[in-house]
Amino acid sequence: MEEVDKILIHALRQSGTGVAEDIQSVKQFTSELIVEAVVRCVRVINPALGGGLSPSLPPGMSARFRVGMGLAQACQDLGYKGEIGYQTFLYSNEPEIRALLMFLVEKLPRESAEASDQPAGKSVVLQRAIAAKIKAQLALPWLPHNCRLPLLCKTQVTLLNQQHRIPKCGFCSSREYQRDVLLPVTAQPPHRGALVASLLEQHTAELSAAQEWDSEWNSQGLLSRLTPEEYRSRKAARLQKRIQEQLSSAPGTPSPGSGGAGSGGAGSDLAQLLLSFQGAGPGDLLPKGTHFTHTQKFTFTQVSPTHSPTHSLQVKRQTVELLPDAHNNLAKLQTLVEASAKRLVGLAAQWEKHRDPLIQEHRRLKELCTNQDVESSRQLSEIKDLHEKIRETAEKAKKKESVYKQLISELENLPKDVSRSAYTLRILEIVGNIKKQKEEITKILSDTKELQKEINNLTGKLDRTFAVTDELVFKDAKKDESVRKSYKYLAALHENCSQLIQTIEDTGTILREIRDLEEQIETESGNKTVANLERILADYKAVREENSALGSKVREG
CATH class of the missing domain: 1.10.418 (Actin-binding Protein, T-fimbrin; domain 1)
Incomplete structure (x- = not known):
């Protein structure tokens, strides 16, 4: 201790x-x-x-x-x-x-x-001052700006966050603007107190945007197999296309009778905006068609009437010219049809010769693309796993770095006058003593087990011996009177031995209880029970005297 x-x-x-x-x-x-x-x-x-x-x-x-x-x-x-x-x-x-x-x-x-x-350093003093200032401001009730007294106007300033223009690397003109025209960050907000809040908000926005970009790139950008610049440009193009589609699918300029009062100005502004996006006149503003309208248009579109009459007058004239020699003309036509059929069969055979290797090549390329897609997906998953492992490793490294810095600071702040070797030797001595005590306790337990086992063996042997002896003597006791007396003495001896063993066990139990009571007596003696009782009695008398004095003062008053 x-x-x-x-x-x-x-x-x-x-x-x-x-x-x-x-x-x-x-x-x-x-x-x-x-x-x-x-x-x-x-x-x-x-x-x-x-x-x-x-x-x-x-x-x-x-x-x-x-x-x-x-x-x-x-x-x-x-x-x-x-x-x-x-x-x-x-x-x-x-x-x-x-x-x-x-x-x-x-x-x-x-x-x-x-x-x-x-002694407290400057940073500690500054932190305490900041904490005290924040607590004082939090303790004041908030009031609108117009309801504040002049004193509260000084303590409660309306802080409006403002977007700052922070200098960045760029062209020569931007560097000249930043050097000659752009105000310092500390001079940009209207109130001096809004500087920190504005900078924190702007930094938070930039940090969240960077985190969103990292998450989007790791989830979708890697799957596109594009560079970050190409991915951003394609995303911007898709966004611009969607905006154009939404604007082109908007309804045209409303009629004068369709809108309510005061709707003409808004409708004309919208029409002008649509015109500026499409670059056409008001009549060219057509709504975006659906799949059904396109199908209907291509299915039921008729031939232009300016060309159909001329074509039908030429067909009729050629038909009339072929009528006189109809039989020969039909035979010639049949010959031409058969020749065309044979030519088509030959072309089909040639096409099949060219088609088979093309189909095989197409299947091979398709299978190759499929294998490449699978391999790309596998590599992409590996890249994602590597990114996740890198992130986890970086977080673990940061945590270990912070723990290392904390341990270094604690080591530097430890008292230098304490001998570490003395503590180490003392700890080793305590550990050695504990080990020795454990060995002694283990030895005592093993000896106790051996003794208990020997006692059990002797008790069993005694019981078996008495049973055999009792049986032999009991057989002869029926015939001989002296043997009958010996049997009585044997039973009395067994009973006395049992009582003696029980007495020994009770004695051991009493001795253990005596040792426990002695330990409790030593503990109570260390607690200074008698001295504490005397102090309690003295304090009780003092309290009674104080109460009597107070009672007399009350009666006198």
């Missing part, structure tokens, strides 16, 4: 408790020092909870009881599960105080040690 007490005392000193140099153990703590240590720790752990607690004990006993109850409630609010009350602080008990202080020291934040000993 000496090492534990040294660690506790060192941590308490770091938290601001005035522990004297001659105090080396929790056993030496007084009630005043215990109260101060607990209050300091509670204030560091939870300033709101420990702000109303006093680090010193008042002289009156009633006030001391109230302070003890308040400290007990504060420790329970922090999550302490052990038994605690006013008696823990007023009538100190070494094990309870040590357990309570260990709980509080474990709850202390990491940076509390250096924050109490080292």
